[in-house]
Amino acid sequence: MRVRRVLNTAALLGVAMAPVLLTAAASPAAAGPSPSASPSGDGAAPTRAGTSFRTATEVEQGVDATANGSTGDYLYWSFPADAGQRPTVKASVKLPEASRPAGAQTWQIDVYDGLRRRQACQYGAQTRTVPADASEVELACTLRTVRAWSETWANDPLPGTYYVRLTATGLGTGDLGQPVSAGLRVDSKDIGGSAAVDGSLAQPLVPGVAVTGEPGDSGESGESGEDSGSPAAALSSLEPDDGWTSGWWSDRWVWTGIGGVLAALAGIGGYALTRGRGRPNRVPPGA
Numbered sequence: 001m002r003v004r005r006v007l008n009t010a011a012l013l014g015v016a017m018a019p020v021l022l023t024a025a026a027s028p029a030a031a032g033p034s035p036s037a038s039p040s041g042d043g044a045a046p047t048r049a050g051t052s053f054r055t056a057t058e059v060e061q062g063v064d065a066t067a068n069g070s071t072g073d074y075l076y077w078s079f080p081a082d083a084g085q086r087p088t089v090k091a092s093v094k095l096p097e098a099s100r101p102a103g104a105q106t107w108q109i110d111v112y113d114g115l116r117r118r119q120a121c122q123y124g125a126q127t128r129t130v131p132a133d134a135s136e137v138e139l140a141c142t143l144r145t146v147r148a149w150s151e152t153w154a155n156d157p158l159p160g161t162y163y164v165r166l167t168a169t170g171l172g173t174g175d176l177g178q179p180v181s182a183g184l185r186v187d188s189k190d191i192g193g194s195a196a197v198d199g200s201l202a203q204p205l206v207p208g209v210a211v212t213g214e215p216g217d218s219g220e221s222g223e224s225g226e227d228s229g230s231p232a233a234a235l236s237s238l239e240p241d242d243g244w245t246s247g248w249w250s251d252r253w254v255w256t257g258i259g260g261v262l263a264a265l266a267g268i269g270g271y272a273l274t275r276g277r278g279r280p281n282r283v284p285p286g287a
Contacts, residue, residue: 046063046065046067047067049184053163056076058077058079058238059079061079061081061187062187065184066184067181071105071168071175071180072171076165076166077166077184078161080239081188082159083245084146084192085189086144086191087143087187087188088124088143088187088188089184089185089186091138091164091184093166093182094135094136094181095134095136096179096181104131105129105132106127106129107127107137107166107167107168108139110164111141111162113162114205117155119155119157120143121142122143124139125138126139126140143157145157146158148197148199148200149197149199149200159245160205160206161204164186200245
């Protein structure tokens with residue numbers, strides 16, 4: 001009877017803890033928001049690309065961006081990526097028949113983080129050489145999972161703004177300046193607690209280098225010396241839909257709680273099995 005009561009108590013403890021753990025697993029946003037790959041705001045797709053890091057066109061994840069350019073140009077876009085995401089950048093270049101080169105040409109995409117460090121691709125056709133009669137080039141680059149924090153000497157992807165550069169390499173003089181049409185799309189996979197680390201950045205790596213099309217003022221007291229008609233520098237306006245994560249929450253907390261409950265149940269069950277039935281009835285108390 002005593003063993004049965006102990007096992008019943010352990011079962012009731014597990015049933016009581018189950019709703020709490022399931023609630024925590026179902027709503028991690030209550031403790032730390034999880035980034036979403038869906039576009040925010042009006043979701044308008046950009047139709048141009050920048051020509052440098054400073055003028056890179058901002059693109060929401062999950063939005064198809066397009067741009068017209070010429071062979072030999074450097075086309076730049078930027079997008080936000082948060083901790084726990086594994087971004088995949090896909091680019092395509094359409095080559096009109098009238099602008100196709102006489103020989104093969106090579107196209108390449110490079111991805112840089114907020115510190116403008118070039119990030120390696122885990123997999124994907126980052127560089128592709130196509131023959132002269134090709135009408136389209138498709139490129140892809142899947143980055144490593146973005147970490148909430150890393151050592152200063154490491155080159156790990158960190159939360160913040162990422163830059164994509166698309167260009168053709170090794171072109172002859174006669175192949176430069178030919179019109180092309182480019183497309184870009186960025187999607188991310190949420191890796192979850194398997195990529196969590198014990199730490200976070202004080203601020204995401206979002207450089208204040210974006211340039212707005214509106215003229216800026218000349219400063220509060222006129223000390224900046226900038227012309228009021230020149231473009232104004234502004235911080236990047238894009239971020240994940242739910243904001244940047246705090247870095248401390250992950251689903252590892254849920255599995256840790258489940259492991260703790262299972263360990264407690266195992267301890268109670270082991271104690272009940274090894275304790276025995278007590279003193280036999282035939283043995284007197286004073287023996």
